[in-house]
Amino acid sequence: MTVAKRPIIHILGLGSMGTVLAVDLIRFTNALVIPLFRSKEKLDKFQIEGHSKISIRKLYEEKKPLVECKVEEAQCPETFNSGIIENLVITTKTYQTKEALAPYLKYINSHTNLILIQNGLGVLEVLKDEVFVNKSERPQLFQGVISHGVYQESGFTYAHAGWAGMKVARLPWNDDEMIQTNSLVKRDYAENELVNLLMSQTFAKEFGMEHMSYQEMLLGQLFKFLVNCCMNPVTAIVDCVNGEMVDYCAPVFRSIIDECLTVLRVAYKPLFAYENQYKGNEDYVSLTVDSILNTEHMVKEVIRIGCDINERNSSSMRQDTLYLRDTEIDYINGYVVDLAKKYEMGAAAANVNKTISELVNLRLGLNRTRAQQGDWRQQ
Numbered sequence: 001m002t003v004a005k006r007p008i009i010h011i012l013g014l015g016s017m018g019t020v021l022a023v024d025l026i027r028f029t030n031a032l033v034i035p036l037f038r039s040k041e042k043l044d045k046f047q048i049e050g051h052s053k054i055s056i057r058k059l060y061e062e063k064k065p066l067v068e069c070k071v072e073e074a075q076c077p078e079t080f081n082s083g084i085i086e087n088l089v090i091t092t093k094t095y096q097t098k099e100a101l102a103p104y105l106k107y108i109n110s111h112t113n114l115i116l117i118q119n120g121l122g123v124l125e126v127l128k129d130e131v132f133v134n135k136s137e138r139p140q141l142f143q144g145v146i147s148h149g150v151y152q153e154s155g156f157t158y159a160h161a162g163w164a165g166m167k168v169a170r171l172p173w174n175d176d177e178m179i180q181t182n183s184l185v186k187r188d189y190a191e192n193e194l195v196n197l198l199m200s201q202t203f204a205k206e207f208g209m210e211h212m213s214y215q216e217m218l219l220g221q222l223f224k225f226l227v228n229c230c231m232n233p234v235t236a237i238v239d240c241v242n243g244e245m246v247d248y249c250a251p252v253f254r255s256i257i258d259e260c261l262t263v264l265r266v267a268y269k270p271l272f273a274y275e276n277q278y279k280g281n282e283d284y285v286s287l288t289v290d291s292i293l294n295t296e297h298m299v300k301e302v303i304r305i306g307c308d309i310n311e312r313n314s315s316s317m318r319q320d321t322l323y324l325r326d327t328e329i330d331y332i333n334g335y336v337v338d339l340a341k342k343y344e345m346g347a348a349a350a351n352v353n354k355t356i357s358e359l360v361n362l363r364l365g366l367n368r369t370r371a372q373q374g375d376w377r378q379q
């Protein structure tokens with residue numbers, strides 16, 4: 001009798017998202033979960049000071065239980081010895097992806113399953129143009145759109161503030177593969193080890209994992225992208241908690257969303273044409289796009305999700321500017337500017353998002369200057 005091989009999944013980016021995923025993978029699957037740290041120093045800190053343990057405090061449960069797991073194996077570039085990587089999760093910030101991948105590229109080939117679990121858009125272009133340039137060596141690529149809310153409590157303990165699930169789909173390397181058949185989705189579900197692992201019954205239920213076609217996931221990804229294009233930069237620029245601005249934010253959200261949708265309709269034309277083109281075609285999932293991705297509906301949804309459901313949350317981008325960390329603005333509003341240029345939509349086509357990006361960088365620069373030179377308002 002052949003014994004089923006134990007799946008191995010490497011996690012590059014053991015922060016908020018990496019930890020919340022790793023804990024449930026360890027608890028609810030038989031996978032060997034191997035975090036990849038950026039240096040021997042960080043690895044030693046995890047193994048010696050942290051005793052190779054990771055923890056999640058489930059704030060959304062009444063008793064706010066702390067769930068702790070022991071990590072069997074962890075690596076860094078200096079110690080890595082696993083050979084070709086079977087399954088790789090990328091949960092670094094978007095702008096950290098290329099540098100984080102660099103030491104492991106020789107261990108990634110066309111048999112590797114690689115999933116991006118990140119906000120924003122634009123990392124795919126970096127992978128295509130700067131990282132996996134040799135098409136024959138490109139890994140099997142997947143995208144996760146995660147809606148769980150998690151932040152660092154201390155050390156390797158993270159607080160799981162909001163439970164909201166995750167969507168996963170095969171991410172096409174080429175724009176002409178954007179629309180996927182139901183049979184392709186079923187084939188991945190049946191044959192791909194990473195999809196099998198993420199969709200294993202207990203884990204998928206506990207983590208809220210949904211496997212779908214790229215076009216379905218893209219609809220959700222663009223929805224979340226518009227939420228992030230509004231909430232993240234505006235809360236950072238004005239330095240407010242999400243819900244404080246609920247009565248005053250609609251006009252600026254309308255300006256941001258209107259411009260974003262004009263650009264996204266060009267860049268993701270197959271998705272916006274999908275509803276009519278594939279209606280009634282049984283090998284394609286039916287989608288309603290226009291009734292969701294329109295300005296007035298999205299203004300209401302962004303306010304509902306950002307300022308109501310997450311009213312007491314400080315957005316991740318505001319947190320980055322307060323802690324003087326780089327932000328992901330280039331993969332959120334900045335990416336809209338890039339798309340407008342790529343599709344030659346004219347210099348003014350992304351002026352709102354360009355200005356929003358500039359204001360976020362102004363806010364971050366001002367916070368950094370105040371930290372170094374003092375706050376003139378107090379002088």
Ligand SMILES: NC(=O)C1=CN([C@@H]2O[C@H](COP(=O)(O)OP(=O)(O)OC[C@H]3O[C@@H](n4cnc5c(N)ncnc54)[C@H](OP(=O)(O)O)[C@@H]3O)[C@@H](O)[C@H]2O)C=CC1
Binds near residue numbers: 017018092093117119
């Ligand atoms: N936090 C949340 O609630 C949500 C986050 N997201 C998105 O998920 C993505 C990840 O965010 P989040 O988990 O919050 O970010 P974190 O900053 O918490 O985690 C990123 C992790 O990546 C590690 N890392 C960075 N560079 C390297 C490297 N070269 N090698 C190894 N590890 C590295 C960092 O470690 P180090 O200490 O070494 O820098 C850090 O632990 C982002 O795109 C974010 O927008 C999406 C939904 C919700």
Ligand SMILES: CC(C)(CO)C(=O)C(=O)O
Binds near residue numbers: 232316317
């Ligand atoms: C929805 C929102 C804005 C919640 O704060 C978020 O996703 C973030 O902070 O990154």
